[in-house]
Amino acid sequence: MQIVVCIKQVPQTTEVKIDPQTNTLVREGVSSIINPFDMYAIEEAVRLKEKFQAKTTVITMGPPQAEAALREALSLGIDNAVHLCDRAFAGSDTWTTSLVLAKAIEKLSPVDLVICGKQASDGDTAQVGPGIASHLDLPQATYVRKIDTIHLDTNPKIMVVERLLEDGYEILELKLPALITVVKEINEPRLPSLKGKLRAKKEVIPAWTHKDIGLSQEAVGLKGSPTQVVKIFTPPPKKGGKIFEGEPQEAVSGLIKEIEDLL
Amino acid sequence: MLDYGLTEEQLMIKELARKVAEEKIKPFSKQWDEEGEFPQEAIKALAQSDLFTLCIPEEYGGMGGGLLDLCIATEEVSRVDGGVAASYAASFLGMFPILLFGTEEQKKKYLPPLASGEKLSAFALTEPEAGSDAGAVTTKAEKEGDFYILNGLKHFITNGGDADIYTVIALTDKSKGPRGISAFIVEKGDSGFSFGKKEDKMGIRASSTRELIFQDCKIPKERLLGGKEGIGFIVTMKTFDQSRPGVAAQAVGIAQGSLELAVEYAHQRVQFGQKISSFQGIQWMLADMATKVEAARSLVYAVARAVDRGAKNIGSYSAQAKLFASDVAMEVATQAVQIFGGYGYMRDYPVEKFMRDAKITQIYEGTNQIQKNIIALNLIKEFGK
Structure with a gap:
C-alpha cells in the first residue's frame, strides 16, 4: 500500500498580510510552518504506515524554502519526499496546483490513497484536494473525521470513512485508490522524534520540474491558470448598526418605520 | 542564552525538548501539580520524541551521546515543569548504575526498554534512617542458593510505583561496612516487592515519590548488579x-x-x-x-x-x-x-x-x-x- 500526503508550507499566522501592489502574500518577517490541517494528514498517514506497513510519500509544490516543510514531515515518520520546485509553477491557481500535484502522484503510482488537509490556513479555498481527485478521476471524501476500516484483501480494495457534516456525519465507502481530505477531529498529531529529525536532515529530496511530470510550461503557473487574482483587499470593517431600544413593541415599530423610510 | 558551541545534534535535542515541554507539558502542568498526578502523557511524549534514548549507547537502542545532551533536555523540560523533569531525570538515575556497572546480559535486557521509554526506572537508596548517610542502609539481601532474598524499606523513591525497573542498594555483609553494600535490579511484579505510602509533596508534584517494601522479595542471583557483591557504595x-x-x-x-x-x-x-x-x-x-x-x-x-x-x-x-x-x-x-x-x-x-x-x-x-x-x-x- 502506498499513501501520498500533499502538504503546503504557509506563513505562521492567521492574519495574512497582502502586498497591495503585487497581490501576493507578504512573507517577510513571518516564519513558515506546515499548514496546520496538513499535520493531521501526515499523522494519519504515519498511523496507517504503522498499521499496514504502508509506504508513505509526502509531496509539496512550492519555492525552495518549502523543502523545510518536507523535512519536517520526514521527521514525523513519513518515508519519502518529493519537492515540486520550478519557477514555472509560480502563480499557479488551485486548478493548476492540483494538476501539478496530480501529475506527480501519477508518476509515483501505484498509489492507493492520497491524503490532504481539508484546506490551507492562508488561502482557505479547500479546492486543491478535490481538484487532485478530479484530475486523477479518483473517488473522494472531504472532511473525513475517521477512517473506520481499510480492506486491502478485497478486489477492489475498500475503505470506509466518516465524513463530517454540519450537523452530524455520514459513513462513506470508497474504492481505492481514493483521495480524502481530513479535519482536525481525526487524530492528535505527534511531535517529531530525534531519530526522525536526524534522518530527515540527511535525506536527499528530489526536486521535480514541469518536465519531470510531463507538463508543458504553458500548462502550469500563471499561464496555465484559468483564474487570475486581479485584486486582493481587506474589506473595511462593518460600521456599527443601529440599536432600537425600549419595549419590544416600541423597538419593532421603530425598526419598521426605519425600513419604510429606506424604501 | 550564551552560545555554548553546542553541536547541531544538541541544538536539535534542545529544540525538540522545548517543543515537547511547550506543547505536551505546559497545558497540563497546573493540573498535574494540583492533583499530584504522575504525568503519564508527558512521559509518553518524551519517549515518542526519543528523549529517553540520550546517554544510552546505540547497541542498546539509544542514540549514544553524553551527559550534556541529557542536561540540555532536562533543562528544557524543567523550564516548563520541574516535576515532570524530576520524573524524567529520575529514570536516568535508575539507569546509570546499569549502564556503568551492569553485566553485558543486564545491559542487553534492561537498557533497550529504558531507551525506548517503554519502561521507566528508579534508584532506591534512601531509607528512613539512611539519607545523607548512604552507608547506613539496613535493607538486607541474603543469598540463598541461586537467589537473593531482600528485606527492608526504602522511602522517598522518585518514580516509585510508576517505574518498572529498580536499582536497589542493600546490605549483603554488615561486617564489611561500606564494602558490604551491593546493588540489585528488582522488577515491578517480583514476589515480595510492593509499594507503600505515596508522599504528598511541597513541589515537583508531577512526580511520584513512594515507599518500596521488600518482604522476603526473592530475585534470581543474576540480578546482582555487575555480578559482584560489595560494589554498592x-x-x-x-x-x-x-x-x-x-x-x-x-x-x-x-x-x-x-x-x-x-x-x-x-x-x-x-x-x-x-x-x-x-x-x-x-x-x-x-x-x-x-x-x-x-x-x-x-x-x-x-x-x-x-x-x-x-x-x-x-x-x-x-x-x-x-x-x-x-x-x-x-x-x-x-x-x-x-x-x-x-x-x-x-x-x-x-x-x-x-x-x-x-x-x-x-x-x-x-x-x-x-x-x-x-x-x-x-x-x-x-x-x-
Missing part, C-alpha cells in the same frame, strides 16, 4: 557523579523559567503610571537573576562536557554544579515571586510553583550541605598538606 557514588549535573540542569531550567516569567510580568505590570520593568530596582533584580542563571548554566555544561570527555575524579565538580545551580534556582525563583508581588503568592499565577519546585534541588541527591562536604574533602585531599 561505589555504584552509588559513581551514579551520583553522573546524575548530579542532571539535578543541576533541572535547577537551571527552573531558574530560567522563573526568570522568563518575571521579565514578562515586569514588562506588563503598570504601577505609578509606568511598567515596573522601567524601575531600576526591578531592572537590577532581573539583571542579577539573569547573570546567576547564566553562571549556573556555564558550570553545569562545563562539568557535563568534562564527564563526556571521560574526565576522572569528577565528584567534586559535580557537587559544585549541583550546589551552585540549586542555590541559584531557589534564589531566582524567590526573586521572581517577589517581582510578581501579591500575585506571585497566589496559585492563579504559575510562578509560585517554580519556587516550590526549586526547593527540592537543594535537598535531593545529597543535600547541599553534603555537597559542601564532598567539595571540602576533595580540597583538603588535594591541597591540605
Whole structure:
C-alpha cells in the first residue's frame, strides 16, 4: 500500500498580510510552518504506515524554502519526499496546483490513497484536494473525521470513512485508490522524534520540474491558470448598526418605520 | 542564552525538548501539580520524541551521546515543569548504575526498554534512617542458593510505583561496612516487592515519590548488579557523579523559567503610571537573576562536557554544579515571586510553583550541605598538606 500526503508550507499566522501592489502574500518577517490541517494528514498517514506497513510519500509544490516543510514531515515518520520546485509553477491557481500535484502522484503510482488537509490556513479555498481527485478521476471524501476500516484483501480494495457534516456525519465507502481530505477531529498529531529529525536532515529530496511530470510550461503557473487574482483587499470593517431600544413593541415599530423610510 | 558551541545534534535535542515541554507539558502542568498526578502523557511524549534514548549507547537502542545532551533536555523540560523533569531525570538515575556497572546480559535486557521509554526506572537508596548517610542502609539481601532474598524499606523513591525497573542498594555483609553494600535490579511484579505510602509533596508534584517494601522479595542471583557483591557504595557514588549535573540542569531550567516569567510580568505590570520593568530596582533584580542563571548554566555544561570527555575524579565538580545551580534556582525563583508581588503568592499565577519546585534541588541527591562536604574533602585531599 502506498499513501501520498500533499502538504503546503504557509506563513505562521492567521492574519495574512497582502502586498497591495503585487497581490501576493507578504512573507517577510513571518516564519513558515506546515499548514496546520496538513499535520493531521501526515499523522494519519504515519498511523496507517504503522498499521499496514504502508509506504508513505509526502509531496509539496512550492519555492525552495518549502523543502523545510518536507523535512519536517520526514521527521514525523513519513518515508519519502518529493519537492515540486520550478519557477514555472509560480502563480499557479488551485486548478493548476492540483494538476501539478496530480501529475506527480501519477508518476509515483501505484498509489492507493492520497491524503490532504481539508484546506490551507492562508488561502482557505479547500479546492486543491478535490481538484487532485478530479484530475486523477479518483473517488473522494472531504472532511473525513475517521477512517473506520481499510480492506486491502478485497478486489477492489475498500475503505470506509466518516465524513463530517454540519450537523452530524455520514459513513462513506470508497474504492481505492481514493483521495480524502481530513479535519482536525481525526487524530492528535505527534511531535517529531530525534531519530526522525536526524534522518530527515540527511535525506536527499528530489526536486521535480514541469518536465519531470510531463507538463508543458504553458500548462502550469500563471499561464496555465484559468483564474487570475486581479485584486486582493481587506474589506473595511462593518460600521456599527443601529440599536432600537425600549419595549419590544416600541423597538419593532421603530425598526419598521426605519425600513419604510429606506424604501 | 550564551552560545555554548553546542553541536547541531544538541541544538536539535534542545529544540525538540522545548517543543515537547511547550506543547505536551505546559497545558497540563497546573493540573498535574494540583492533583499530584504522575504525568503519564508527558512521559509518553518524551519517549515518542526519543528523549529517553540520550546517554544510552546505540547497541542498546539509544542514540549514544553524553551527559550534556541529557542536561540540555532536562533543562528544557524543567523550564516548563520541574516535576515532570524530576520524573524524567529520575529514570536516568535508575539507569546509570546499569549502564556503568551492569553485566553485558543486564545491559542487553534492561537498557533497550529504558531507551525506548517503554519502561521507566528508579534508584532506591534512601531509607528512613539512611539519607545523607548512604552507608547506613539496613535493607538486607541474603543469598540463598541461586537467589537473593531482600528485606527492608526504602522511602522517598522518585518514580516509585510508576517505574518498572529498580536499582536497589542493600546490605549483603554488615561486617564489611561500606564494602558490604551491593546493588540489585528488582522488577515491578517480583514476589515480595510492593509499594507503600505515596508522599504528598511541597513541589515537583508531577512526580511520584513512594515507599518500596521488600518482604522476603526473592530475585534470581543474576540480578546482582555487575555480578559482584560489595560494589554498592561505589555504584552509588559513581551514579551520583553522573546524575548530579542532571539535578543541576533541572535547577537551571527552573531558574530560567522563573526568570522568563518575571521579565514578562515586569514588562506588563503598570504601577505609578509606568511598567515596573522601567524601575531600576526591578531592572537590577532581573539583571542579577539573569547573570546567576547564566553562571549556573556555564558550570553545569562545563562539568557535563568534562564527564563526556571521560574526565576522572569528577565528584567534586559535580557537587559544585549541583550546589551552585540549586542555590541559584531557589534564589531566582524567590526573586521572581517577589517581582510578581501579591500575585506571585497566589496559585492563579504559575510562578509560585517554580519556587516550590526549586526547593527540592537543594535537598535531593545529597543535600547541599553534603555537597559542601564532598567539595571540602576533595580540597583538603588535594591541597591540605
